[in-house]
Amino acid sequence: MDKKYGVYICEGCGIGESLDVKALCGVPEEEGVPVKTHPFLCGKEGVEFLNKEIGDGTNTLVIAACSRRVNFDIFRFDGCIVDRVNLREGVVWSHPRSEFPALTEEEKEDEDNFDRVQMMAEDYIKMGMIRVEKITLPEPYVVENLSRKILVLGGGITGMSAAIDAAKTGYDVTIVEKTAALGGYAAKVRKQIPVFAPYDALIPPVVEAIIKEVEALDNITVKTETEVARIAGQPGEFTVTFKKPGEKIPFDVPFPLPDEMKVDENGKDLDVEKQHEAYLAYNEGKNDILQMDPDGEMFGAVILAAGWRPDDLEGDEYAHLGYGKLPDVVTNHQFEAIAKAGKIVRPSDGKPAKSVVFVQSPGKDESDSDFAYAGSVTSMVSLKQAKYVREDYDDGKAFIFYQHMRTPGFSELFYKGLQQDPGIFMTKGAVMSVAKNGNGMIVDAENTLLGEKLQVKADLVVLGAGMVPVTKDDPVINLAYRQGPGFRDIDLFNSYVDSNFICFPYETQRTGIYAAGAIRRSMTMEEAIEDASGAALKAIQCLESTNRGVSVHPRSGDMTFPDFFFQRCTQCKRCTEECPFGALDDDEKGTPKPNPTRCRRCGTCMGACPERIIGFADYSIDSIGSMVKAVGVPSEDDYTEPPFRILGLVCENDAYPALDMAGLNRIPYSADVRLIPIRCLGSMNVIWIKDALSKGMDGVFLLGCKHGDDYQCHFVKGSELAEIRMKKIGEALASLALETERVAQFEVAIDDYDKVPQIINDFVESIEALGPNPFKGF
């Protein structure tokens, strides 16, 4: 499109009082770009004014007003390129005149004086102008054969609930179940924890009704005794190959070469070709991931509800509890099977078990952790199973020794209800041992609420074993992705399918695959049913975004996608490997094959590419690089004591909002910094840092989110990758005889608005201590 530029400066919200708007207008005027001011741009008249401008032919607007995070709906003009220059939060509010006084008329006469805040506003307008020059309007990526069908893996309570939810909204759903019948674990219980009000007592299993509902819905297809051999392609057009469980077929998904096979006998890394040979041998008989199954069935999105298996408690860790040695020590899962079969009896002699001890924590007095893979559900199962004992025998007694009795939300009512049973006895305590005692057993506990060491006689001991996600043993989804058939294990989720427990509960690390139920974490059926709705909605969101060619999440509605300039690709595979979402599949030669609907538009590939051939319509190496270069860097030629210039590349998900909030709270920070929001620190390309330093800027800092165990990155590992890249830039800086301290990375959370100004000021101070960049002025 032919761009017709216009710069619009708002004078409202204190901008007009704080800045010399007339002088600001000089910046575009110098470039010959029309500039207009308005006292209240987001008001009715202001928007009418902008619309009139657009009607007159302006299609590329630089709106210098408030932050892009506010009024985004008001300043949205379809078909126009819009940049929002953040004069309000980013300049005026965060740099109040009380702290940064304007020049007096007298001071203005001396040209060696300068106004830092005015300079800041001018730079930001320049940066906005160059950005709109460099970017283009995005065009949607449209998949060729969009399928609106949803595939549900797992026919348990979660999978069926998800299928019902999706089917009721009008989508065609296929449920794939490995076993011969629907129902899953929910069909194997005697009674269950309540799923509706009043939540205070056990209820009969609800699974029968759910199976009936599935069978009654015409748009649900059920495939029992079926597994997924592979899911190839991308959201909106997944090609799925089914098979019978255990079968070996050519469309079984190939697995990546394990690390130990990537080295020779001497432990040296095999070269690329040898590795590829080994890979082919390792996956013999399996078609490559890029080969599509012509008989495959098309699906738009997948809900993964494959569930869990009971933990078998292998190992010596549980020897003190007699598990494996004493026949009457069982897991909660085994106990449920006994209860389902009839009255509670001892496995050893079939006699009634009238005194049953439930052990929730195996760690003696050394650790208060529950069994691995346990959770609030195991607490509640112990309550449920304690009630079985009371149901079966009037003189039955059930003892629960717990370290945590977790009954969140309404399940507190369940706890209260069961607590009323006079024959259920509970105490916090460390179970030390389970030993044979005549015909029965004796359980020793310490540190109980009853004061000291306790002993309880038991006919049966039940261990509160956890729910192991089936993805621990097997990828299940079998994705034909170059990064591997399962989810990338980032050593944080204990094999549960998760990408971020708090922010993105259903979104896995693979777009279009949504997890629900016990594959995500141990949970009750009530939680699983709720989870199923969440995942179903997410799958629908995926379909309804893919069909419009926009990103699903977290950049929902983003129409851009990475564009590759393949002629210059060196097949280094860094983009394929670093993509947190496995969006790229390289071919035999190593050339990446983009799958735009798998992509979350974080730009990690763009940050990774050493050739800098990846970019988005409105976000590229050049657009940001040009913004960096647009920053005015005054030198001693301009002023006797020129101000420092420091560049901040700021994650727009957490750090940028935190800075806006700092402005909102009028917490000032240095006026010598110039901030550029970037999609994710993972998209940070080191060339920008080099550009800044060679331009004479004195320092560069990155503001991103926390990484590590409780990472907050929207794109899982962006800030972590940035840190790795920053380490490497240190060497480059040293070769330029620049101090490595000139470049730094800081972690902030979105609520750190009160800390972030201090972080910036401290960094500025440390740069001032180093002195100006020696390249300044060259």
Added chain:
Amino acid sequence: MADSYLVEPDVGFIMEVSRLGGADLKKCFQCATCAVACPISPDTKPFPRKEMIAASWGLKDRLIGNGDVWLCHNCGDCSTLCPRGAQPGDVLAAVRAATVIEYATPKVVAKMVSDPKKLPILLAIPAVIFLVVGLLLKMVGVNWLNFAPTGDHLWQADYIGNYLVDIIMIPTFFGAVGVFALGLKRFLCDMHANAVKEGKTDKEKIDPVGFVQALIKTVPTILTHQKFNECSENRDRSTAHMMVLFSFIGLFIVTNCFFAAEWIFHIDGPYRQINPVKWLGNISGIALVIGGILLL
């Protein structure tokens, strides 16, 4: 592990405490708010948290003979603050009632006393005894029971002769004292054993000198209701309770005076209105009624 405590919950005891007014005991989730709220609970081995779990686990042996439950004035601070509505104050009262039943003889009467439904029967027992004894004596010509006496000054002794009262009440009194003493001895021994078990003392036997010394220290505290006044929730009950306590003491004195007057000094009634003992009796009687009503 020799010091391990073998727990054998007594579900029957849980039911018993529930019946006696502690029906909410199972609601306790051991947060110990009660033990913190209680103004008289000591810093070491505080109550009633430990009594609450002992009750919900049906540990009769820990509660019968527990001294702490008797320190409680049932002021209600714990019950008001309990986040679960487990009513610890009521539970302790129920445990005390259960304790009384445990040490009382005969058990049947003790159980009846604890059951409001049995009150008519209990009231009927003395009436029946008086009637039966009085009528039996009438048959042998002793007229101590008179349904329609005549005369100018009718008074109580004209209906039920003092002899009839005393031949019944004196043995009853000594019987009661005896039963009380025996129960108290058993109770004290059990309470001591319990204190040893809870680690409150290392003396295996009750030291008589120490016991008396402790008693001397305790009596003024009880008489002034010093501990009772520490309660915040129900402080007004303290005055009512004091009225009841002192009226009982007063009536005890009055009864003994008149007993002595009647049987030792042979001064027959009716006594004059200005008689100070009669004054004490009347004041005590009024105080008892008012205090009793206030306590209800």
